[in-house]
Amino acid sequence: MKFSSTILEALSHHAKKTPDQVVFTWVDIxxxxxxKMTFKQVEDRSNAVAARLLKxxxxxxxxxxxAYPFGLEFLAGMFGAERLDRPLLHLSAKPQSA
Incomplete structure (x- = not known):
């Protein structure tokens, strides 16, 4: 079994092989x-972020x-910046209390 060398390669691999498999689930406090986000959703959203950054x-x-709120969209932004090999800075807000 060959392993991916980066998390982006792994995400892309699984987006092709198992696109509808849930990879991330966000739960509140x-x-x-x-x-939830599937491999395909993460791939598509992070590619969209990368395209927007280039534009x-x-x-x-x-x-x-x-400056995303805590949640799965933050991951799409993070992976989108990583796709362009850009250093990422992020703002974090205090999570909402339950």
Whole structure:
């Protein structure tokens, strides 16, 4: 069995092989499920973020700051920046209390 060398390669591999398999589940502070993302959704959303960054003029060496609330969309933003090999800075907000 060949292993992927990066998490992005692994995500892309599984998006092709098992696109509808849930890869991430977000739960709130009370452990109540809030959202899920499949391999295909992560792949599509992170590619969309990467495309948007390129459209905005993001160039090699630029830092990318994302300001997503805690949740699965943050992961799409993180992977999107990583697809362009851009250093990622993120803002984090205090989680909402239960």
């Amino acid at each position: 009370k452990c109540v499920e809030q959202n 905005l003029g993001c160039e090699k060496g630029d830092r990318v700051m994302i």
